[in-house]
Amino acid sequence: MSKKKQPKNRSGIIMLIVVILLYVVLYFYNPDKIFASLKASLNVLKMIAPILLIVFFLMALLNTFIDEKSIAKHLGKESGVKGWFIALFGGILSHGPGYIWYPMLQELRKKGALDGLLVAFLYARSIKLPWLPLMISYFGISFTIVLSFYVVLGAFVQGVITNRLK
Incomplete structure (x- = not known):
């Protein structure tokens, strides 16, 4: 090939x-x-x-x-729940401006990562761990938990939609 x-x-x-x-x-x-x-x-x-x-x-x-087979296994079509877990929690743990991550995500995409997992990663980045205590102090723990849950859910849904459209 x-x-x-x-x-x-x-x-x-x-x-x-x-x-x-x-x-x-x-x-x-x-x-x-x-x-x-x-x-x-x-x-x-x-x-x-x-x-x-x-x-x-x-x-x-x-x-x-890391070769294409490894990426496909962890972030490709066969990754399953593990791939979603990696994308969502990787996004939550990532810091800095989003555009800094674009080159790495492009490389992952070239090596076989699902677009939906990349979308979920980028979407989940809106949860910032260092800011959670501040959010809790302003809005309370219930609000913060519910909002974080819906952000993760939204990241997952956006990723699924992206995979279906591709």
């Missing part, structure tokens, strides 16, 4: 070039705001760098030690 070679996705490079050009053009209009913007961007990068490193480490492990 020969795999079709997919064309390279150059959208990231194109976006980088567009942003650089915009910065250069806007520099001549208002250099102070450009430097403030670059400083803010650097602060965001400092904030997400640890999470990025974790995701890159996980991607390296994924590409080095």
